């Protein structure tokens with residue numbers, strides 16, 4: 001827990017800080033902040049993302065999965081340090 005907390009640093013909403021109003025499901029660079037190594041949506045308590053932006057992100061991530069931009073599940077044996085290297 002403390003390890004994870006360190007990784008994500010202080011709690012603040014990155015999307016508010018950048019004045020993001022909408023998250024494009026095709027914009028993986030925005031979405032990937034909200035995903036774990038296994039493409040799970042990061043909980044707000046870890047990322048500090050506000051409720052409003054978390055909801056926007058969840059919608060974007062679901063659309064992105066339907067459009068196959070990101071996988072639903074990642075094989076446990078195939079976990080890499082940066083799964084986004086797999087996406088071109």
Ligand SMILES: [Zn+2]
Nearest residue numbers: 013016050053
């Ligand atoms: Zn926010």
